[in-house]
Amino acid sequence: MAPAFVAYAAFVLVPLGMSIYYSLLRWDGIGKARFHGLTNYLTVLTDNDLLQIIGNAFQLVLYFTLIPVLLGLAVAAAIRSHMDGRFGTITRTVLFLPQVIPLVAAGIAWSWMFASTGLVNQTLKAIGLSDWARGWLGDFVWALPAVGIIGAWVLLGLCTMLLVTGITKIDPSLYEAARLDGARPWHEFRYITLPGLRQEIGVCITVTVIAALASFDIVYISTQGGPGITTTVPGLEIYRLAFAHRQVGLASALAIVLMVLVLITIAPVQWFTRDKK
Amino acid sequence: MKTTAPNTLLARGLIIVLMIVTLLPFLSMLSAALAPQGSYPNGLQWPTDPQWGNFVRAFEVARMDQLLLSSTLIVLGVVPVSVLIATMAGYGLAKLTSNKYKWLYLIFVFGLTLPFEAVITPLYYEVRALGLLNTRFAIILPLIGLYMPFSVYWMRAHFLNVPHDLTEAAQLDGATRWKEFWLVQVPLARPAIMSLTILLFLWTWNQFLLPVVLVQDPMQRTMAGALGAFQGQWGTDIPLLCAGSLLILAPTVALFLVFQRQFVAALMQGAVKG
Numbered sequence: 001m002a003p004a005f006v007a008y009a010a011f012v013l014v015p016l017g018m019s020i021y022y023s024l025l026r027w028d029g030i031g032k033a034r035f036h037g038l039t040n041y042l043t044v045l046t047d048n049d050l051l052q053i054i055g056n057a058f059q060l061v062l063y064f065t066l067i068p069v070l071l072g073l074a075v076a077a078a079i080r081s082h083m084d085g086r087f088g089t090i091t092r093t094v095l096f097l098p099q100v101i102p103l104v105a106a107g108i109a110w111s112w113m114f115a116s117t118g119l120v121n122q123t124l125k126a127i128g129l130s131d132w133a134r135g136w137l138g139d140f141v142w143a144l145p146a147v148g149i150i151g152a153w154v155l156l157g158l159c160t161m162l163l164v165t166g167i168t169k170i171d172p173s174l175y176e177a178a179r180l181d182g183a184r185p186w187h188e189f190r191y192i193t194l195p196g197l198r199q200e201i202g203v204c205i206t207v208t209v210i211a212a213l214a215s216f217d218i219v220y221i222s223t224q225g226g227p228g229i230t231t232t233v234p235g236l237e238i239y240r241l242a243f244a245h246r247q248v249g250l251a252s253a254l255a256i257v258l259m260v261l262v263l264i265t266i267a268p269v270q271w272f273t274r275d276k277k
Numbered sequence: 278m279k280t281t282a283p284n285t286l287l288a289r290g291l292i293i294v295l296m297i298v299t300l301l302p303f304l305s306m307l308s309a310a311l312a313p314q315g316s317y318p319n320g321l322q323w324p325t326d327p328q329w330g331n332f333v334r335a336f337e338v339a340r341m342d343q344l345l346l347s348s349t350l351i352v353l354g355v356v357p358v359s360v361l362i363a364t365m366a367g368y369g370l371a372k373l374t375s376n377k378y379k380w381l382y383l384i385f386v387f388g389l390t391l392p393f394e395a396v397i398t399p400l401y402y403e404v405r406a407l408g409l410l411n412t413r414f415a416i417i418l419p420l421i422g423l424y425m426p427f428s429v430y431w432m433r434a435h436f437l438n439v440p441h442d443l444t445e446a447a448q449l450d451g452a453t454r455w456k457e458f459w460l461v462q463v464p465l466a467r468p469a470i471m472s473l474t475i476l477l478f479l480w481t482w483n484q485f486l487l488p489v490v491l492v493q494d495p496m497q498r499t500m501a502g503a504l505g506a507f508q509g510q511w512g513t514d515i516p517l518l519c520a521g522s523l524l525i526l527a528p529t530v531a532l533f534l535v536f537q538r539q540f541v542a543a544l545m546q547g548a549v550k551g
Contacts, residue, residue, distance in 0.1 A: 011421065242398040263390055
């Protein structure tokens with residue numbers, strides 16, 4: 001037990017403590033640090049740009065979480081049985097591919113998809129929507145949704161498979177009983193499928209929300225946070241503040257705020273979806 | 278009467294659409310990778326004269342052989358040590374401690390949701406103070422620590438499920454704790470250890486933030502970190518960029534295809550427990 005704790009303490013707990021300490025300083029990382037009290041936190045919570053950056057992360061949650069969970073639920077509700085045989089194997093293999101590759105590679109692949117000569121525009125032109133074609137990742141309005149789509153693509157397969165596996169564990173007799181009682185498909189979904197999948201949905205939401213709030217790789221590769229700061233997320237801003245702008249104190253304050261935001265966003269999800277024993 | 282047949286068809290249809298959406302970015306990259314050098318290819322268009330040579334060029338430009346070596350060294354530095362100490366800690370927390378040590382476990386669990394970004398700045402100064410900046414140890418040592426919450430949590434969950442009788446039986450046979458751990462518990466934990474190994478391998482191989490911050494030289498980085506540098510350098514040469522990206526993601530995909538069952542199981546359980 002000791003070695004694990006030492007490693008954990010040395011490279012997580014100590015840095016975390018230092019993060020909190022730095023966050024109270026005004027320090028450029030080289031010269032002398034000055035005690036700054038809670039000013040950095042005040043800045044994080046009042047500065048318009050930083051608030052927008054935090055807001056961006058929560059907007060990403062909409063894409064990273066909602067799309068995979070809703071699509072996954074649709075597939076699970078429709079299939080409601082094991083995926084056996086060849087089809088099942090192929091499905092699993094294909095849907096898990098995005099989980100195996102580096103997020104950076106997903107970012108590059110989709111930068112190319114969204115490029116002006118990329119597949120997205122090519123498709124739009126082919127179906128007569130040339131007006132819609134644009135450089136998606138350079139567009140002030142569309143860049144953030146485009147980044148959101150990349151994350152949704154990465155997480156889609158994992159959520160789908162988790163939900164499909166989860167639904168096979170629901171006792172089929174529940175559905176039969178409901179049908180005998182004359183339940184409509186919507187009712188079945190609402191009163192059997194959703195409660196039965198509560199845990200799996202909780203897992204999907206937890207994983208995807210953390211992926212969105214703590215995102216870095218995809219944004220760094222696909223947009224560098226631009227245009228303007230429309231796609232900048234806290235993870236990228238911490239990196240920039242600390243290593244490009246040399247505002248170590250402010251970066252650390254943002255880091256602590258991000259950690260707390262993740263915790264308080266996840267806590268209710270865990271609470272509501274835990275297995276009630 | 279409703280039957281399930283249309284439902285199954287609908288489901289298959291949906292799944293096939295999902296699969297196509299999943300595969301399209303890869304196909305689009307492949308088609309671009311085969312376009313003539315320096316050209317501006319279209320999204321998805323099979324080239325009339327596929328330039329397989331682009332892959333050779335990308336292999337040389339990206340110095341793939343060195344990248345593979347570097348990533349392998351980093352994985353070898355991180356994974357065995359992490360798995361070993363997490364297994365011991367997981368066993369300790371599950372079997373050896375009373376409730377008095379519950380706080381220790383809670384401290385580990387607290388780290389589960391910690392974004393790496395929250396500690397990256399102090400890690401930089403810590404690694405610099407250790408004189409390890411720009412070496413592979415700058416990635417290896419912090420990662421071992423950062424993976425501990427999940428790894429310990431994972432192994433503890435496994436050991437909690439091992440019946441207590443087993444320990445007692447081993448002790449009756451005169452085994453010491455240490456012997457019992459190595460000869461009884463570890464062999465039984467093989468599936469859990471296997472899954473943990475796969476997950477840690479993937480996360481290390483694909484780790485991006487640490488290499489970008491802590492290691493300047495792409496040749497000392499992980500694959501993912503090197504890919505970032507590759508994009509920075511060749512981002513405008515779409516065919517070369519796509520060929521290089523495909524090469525860089527090929528090793529994990531190949532391993533995944535071979536050990537498909539184990540990978541899928543590990544990833545699913547990893548999500549559920551994590």
